[in-house]
Amino acid sequence: MxxxxxxxxxxxxxxxxxxxxxxxxxxxxxxxxxxxxxxxxxxxxxxxxxxxxxxxxxxxxxxxxxxxxxxxxxxxxxxxxxxxxxxxxxxxxxxxxxxxxxxxxxxxxxxxxxxxxxxxxxxxxxxxxxxxxxxxxxxxxxxxxxxxxxxxxxxxxxxxxxxxxxxxxxxxxxxxxxxxxxxxxxxxxxxxxxxxxxxxxxxxxxxxxxxxRYDPTIHKIKELIVAGVIGDVVHIQHLEPVGFYHFAHSFVRGNWRNEAESSFVLLAKSCHDIDLIHDWAGARRCVRLSSFGSVSHFRKDNKPTGAADRCLDCSIERDCPYSARKIYLDRVKQGHTGWPVSVICPSSLPDIESVTEALRTGPYGRCVYECDNDVCSNQVVNMEFEGGLTAGLSMVAFTKEICKRKTTIYGSKGELSYDGHEVCVFDFLTQRSTKHTAHENTPWxxxxxxxxxxxxxxxxxxxxxxxxxxxxxxxSGPAETLQSHLLVFEAERSRLEGRVVYCGDAGQS
Missing domain, CATH: 3.40.50.720 (NAD(P)-binding Rossmann-like Domain)
Known part of the structure; x- marks a missing residue:
């Protein structure tokens, strides 16, 4: 634009x-x-x-x-x-x-x-x-x-x-x-x-x-940290639940399924989350990190006996939660033509006929166990920042929630929790919990x-x-984004090399 x-x-x-x-x-x-x-x-x-x-x-x-x-x-x-x-x-x-x-x-x-x-x-x-x-x-x-x-x-x-x-x-x-x-x-x-x-x-x-970074409630977390409401931040625990059908759609059948064609999943999906952790850590630099992850389920050796290569031809798809018929065709039959249905018909408005044809001939109709996906379906990143602050990120495909992040930040004076909707702070001194709401001026x-x-x-x-x-x-300007992106690259290097990576020093382990 x-x-x-x-x-x-x-x-x-x-x-x-x-x-x-x-x-x-x-x-x-x-x-x-x-x-x-x-x-x-x-x-x-x-x-x-x-x-x-x-x-x-x-x-x-x-x-x-x-x-x-x-x-x-x-x-x-x-x-x-x-x-x-x-x-x-x-x-x-x-x-x-x-x-x-x-x-x-x-x-x-x-x-x-x-x-x-x-x-x-x-x-x-x-x-x-x-x-x-x-x-x-x-x-x-x-x-x-x-x-x-x-x-x-x-x-x-x-x-x-x-x-x-x-x-x-x-x-x-x-x-x-x-x-x-x-x-x-x-x-x-x-x-x-x-x-x-x-x-x-x-x-x-x-x-x-x-x-x-611009979500009003998530930005409220940053404001509370800066204001010292929970004291010094000691540990950050962050979960990104991708969602079972969202992952199957985007990272098994879809555009981000294969690293050679797009990028590794920590970059494509979770650079948001590394960026948030980096932001919450403030001026403290990440000094070392480690990461583990794998393609834990969507593999050919997990394909059920009797399953076909395409869902529309499969006699057992009714028992599969990742069935393309369920994710796409059933939705359009119910009148839902937005995401993810619209994705599989990029050149026309989705209807029963166009969606059926797309599932018969296109990538989104494939069995999830017969795709060329190679990106992790679960991954963890452990980080240590200057001053002893530690953080842990978990990204997992197999969740009920779709991208509804959950965060707990442990401070010297209190504990902050975020459930995807609201922020709650437990104060150690008063032993009371307070809900904090963001100033909302979004034109809903x-x-x-x-x-x-x-x-x-x-x-x-x-x-x-x-x-x-x-x-x-x-x-999310150039300096901040570059720093958080470099952490993503270091985390993936740790996963691939199977070792702790000291940030900025390729020769140390």
């Missing part, structure tokens, strides 16, 4: 009780700072009116959230936006997975808020072009075509596959575009460092899509619920940083 200024006139429709207010907003000659003020105005109006239109952050975060799903990430997606107070109301849920899928209602839209897109999939780019009225000259099947043009926007959102992040990120940085880059930053430490160097030398803002009425509202706040921070030329507003 690209963001640039526009000189247009817009109208928004507000409704409070039975009265309608239709103010005109003139942005002629506006710059990004003025645009950010429009967003502030929008937040005020959101609190006092039932809006029939959203804000720029709503449209961008909706597209960003959607672009993170499989069928988009498998393409070299770049969408170009004008950074204005675009009034859009995306009402669908996180299940919509096309880059434009979350936007069902458009009211009071600024003229041509989307000014370009690069996507190799004709279906996707045509749909986006039609929805946003993008001129033909700004529709491309390859991001290189945009880089070759004169700079015509302020920022770009890069949603290419994991292994294809470095080249566009470096190229757009050298062109002077501010960048919001999908996580992981890249699949090697060298590529990550190259991206950071290019952005630093070019003086552009880089934000990496570590959405959990616009359907911005992705990652607990984190999608909205990530985009809001990015727009604010670009508007105010203030990279300090980014919680």
């Amino acid at each position: 690209f963001v640039s200024t526009v000189q247009q006139k817009a109208k928004i429709t507000l409704q409070s009780s039975s009265r309608h207010v239709t103010p005109a907003v003139n942005t002629r000659g506006s710059d990004l700072t003025e645009i950010h003020e429009c967003l502030r105005l929008h937040r005020y109006m959101s609190a006092n009116f039932r809006l029939e239109s959203g804000a720029l952050v709503s449209v961008l975060s909706a597209l960003w959230s959607a672009s993170r799903h499989e069928e988009v990430s498998h393409a070299a997606v770049v969408t170009v936006f004008r950074c204005v107070c675009v009034f859009v109301c995306p009402l669908s849920s996180r299940d919509c997975t096309d880059a434009e899928g979350r936007q069902r209602v458009w009211t009071g839209v600024w003229d041509k808020q989307v000014v370009g897109v690069a996507d190799p999939r004709k279906f996707a780019r045509s749909k986006l072009q039609q929805q946003h009225r993008i001129v033909d000259d700004n529709v491309f099947d390859d991001w290189h075509s945009i880089v070759e043009r004169e700079k015509f926007a302020d920022a770009v959102l890069i949603c290419t596959p994991d292994r294809l992040h470095k080249e566009p990120a470096v190229a757009f940085a050298k062109k002077g575009y501010h960048i919001l880059l999908e996580k992981p930053m890249a699949t090697t430490a060298e590529d990550c460092m190259a991206i950071v160097e290019a952005c630093t030398q070019s003086g552009v803002i880089l934000s990496v899509g570590h959405v959990l 009425q616009f359907g911005m619920s992705g990652h607990g509202g984190a999608d909205y706040h990530l985009m809001d921070a990015f727009i604010s940083a670009v508007a105010n030329k203030d990279p300090s507003l980014i919680r």
Whole structure:
């Protein structure tokens, strides 16, 4: 996605009780700072009116959230936006997975808020072009075509596959575009460092899509730690429950099943979690770590006797929790066409016929014991930081919960627990438990619920940083992200080499 200024006139429709207010907003000659003020105005109006239109952050975060799903990430997606107070109301849920899928209602839209897109999939780019009225000259099947043009926007959102992040990120940085880059930053430490160097030398803002940093409740954990509520942090225990069918979908049959085609699972899935632990540790550097994990179940030698190579041909699939019929076909029969169903039909709207055909011929119809997956289905990482702080991360596929993280942080004055919904602190002195809630300003009425509202706040921070030329507003900037990514690479090195790794010293063990 690209963001640039526009000189247009817009109208928004507000409704409070039975009265309608239709103010005109003139942005002629506006710059990004003025645009950010429009967003502030929008937040005020959101609190006092039932809006029939959203804000720029709503449209961008909706597209960003959607672009993170499989069928988009498998393409070299770049969408170009004008950074204005675009009034859009995306009402669908996180299940919509096309880059434009979350936007069902458009009211009071600024003229041509989307000014370009690069996507190799004709279906996707045509749909986006039609929805946003993008001129033909700004529709491309390859991001290189945009880089070759004169700079015509302020920022770009890069949603290419994991292994294809470095080249566009470096190229757009050298062109002077501010960048919001999908996580992981890249699949090697060298590529990550190259991206950071290019952005630093070019003086552009880089934000990496570590959405959990922007989750209001998770951010509350950081605030409580900084405030000293639990004293000195002594130990962090963190669980990422991927979910049994989510793992089968994404990491056994799907795009992240094979390291050679994407990346190892700790990077693809759990770089979020290493990043959080690194953030909670504060200024203390990780000095050594160890990691263990394996492909513990989804292997050919665990295939049940009598099972077929494809679920639709299998006589015993009814007894298999990973049946593609259950995960996809039964869902679409119930009217559910969002994630994960939409992923297996990237070139058309999912229905019974298209889903059935996809399961008969495509990768998502395969038996989970007959796939070419080689990424860990369970992995632990043990970390020691300066000052004696220790931390443990567990990532496991076989869970009821889907990505509902659970954390316990043990401090010298208290214990903090997070169950995926709320934060609770037990104070050792008073021996009382207190629930802490985050200040919530997510515009839920616009359907911005992705990652607990984190999608909205990530985009809001990015727009604010670009508007105010203030990279300090980014919680997942280049330095922090590079450091946490390097820990991920060190952890995987420990797993592969079967030894404790001293961070930053390849020769010590």
